[in-house]
Amino acid sequence: MRFAGLALTGLSLLAGCASAPPRATAPAPVVVAEPPVAALGARAAALASSFVGTPYRFGGDTPSGFDCSGLVYFVFHELGVSVPRTAAEQRAAAQHVRGEELAPGDLVFFYTPADHVGIYLGNGEFVHAPASGRAVERARLDAPFFILGFAGGGRFTRS
Numbered sequence: 001m002r003f004a005g006l007a008l009t010g011l012s013l014l015a016g017c018a019s020a021p022p023r024a025t026a027p028a029p030v031v032v033a034e035p036p037v038a039a040l041g042a043r044a045a046a047l048a049s050s051f052v053g054t055p056y057r058f059g060g061d062t063p064s065g066f067d068c069s070g071l072v073y074f075v076f077h078e079l080g081v082s083v084p085r086t087a088a089e090q091r092a093a094a095q096h097v098r099g100e101e102l103a104p105g106d107l108v109f110f111y112t113p114a115d116h117v118g119i120y121l122g123n124g125e126f127v128h129a130p131a132s133g134r135a136v137e138r139a140r141l142d143a144p145f146f147i148l149g150f151a152g153g154g155r156f157t158r159s
Contacts, residue, residue, distance in 0.1 A: 040079060040158060041105025047075045048119040048127040054136045056129045061085070066129040066136055068117050072107060075119060081156050087115035094154025099141075102153045108141065110149040120153065 048071065057065025061073045069087040076083045084093050091109045102108065102120050110116040118128030118139065129136045139146060 036158065038103065040081070041103050041155075043079055044075050044105035044119060045121045045127075047078060049121060049138075051075075051136045052127060052138060054129075056132055056134050056136070058132060060129075068129045071127070071129045071136060072117050072119060076156055081158055083156055087117040090117055091115065091151070091154055094156055097153035097155045099150065099153060103155075105155075107154040107156070109151040109154060110146060111151050112145070112149040115151075116149070 051063065051066065051071060054063060055065045056067065057070075058067050059070065060066045061070030063074070066074065069085060069090055072087075072090055073083055073085050084090050087109065090107060094107055097103075097106050104120060104122045106120045108118045108120050108126050110118075116128070118126040120126045120141075121138070124141050125138050126141060127136060127138055130139075141147070141150065
């Protein structure tokens with residue numbers, strides 16, 4: 001019996017060693033992936049901005065010259081997103097976005113007096129190809145010409 005008591009005492013001591021509290025370790029870093037739509041929008045805005053100064057060309061959809069919808073068509077095609085070619089078709093196909101929900105890379109549509117489109121950059125700015133004799137430029141949504149003609153926003157995603 002005495003042997004059994006010593007054995008139980010020894011086992012309980014060993015069990016205590018085996019269940020020592022774990023050492024404190026630094027928590028694993030949390031990696032937050034940028035949402036795919038936001039990443040696409042940021043890339044579209046940056047690419048569109050790179051074409052500021054490119055000449056306007058009616059029907060143009062290459063870096064040698066753009067019209068408004070050609071700029072949108074080219075930028076999104078370069079990013080692997082299929083969009084229609086004209087501003088009216090782009091507006092019809094895009095997911096509607098309210099003005100206060102615009103994010104970089106969204107499209108901004110205008111009646112000026114015909115359909116017109118640009119790519120939103122953020123902070124009230126967008127890039128567009130305005131008209132013959134001019135070049136791709138940055139503009140502000142709060143400019144009177146664009147406030148009066150604003151027709152809404154739209155968004156394209158990869159899906």
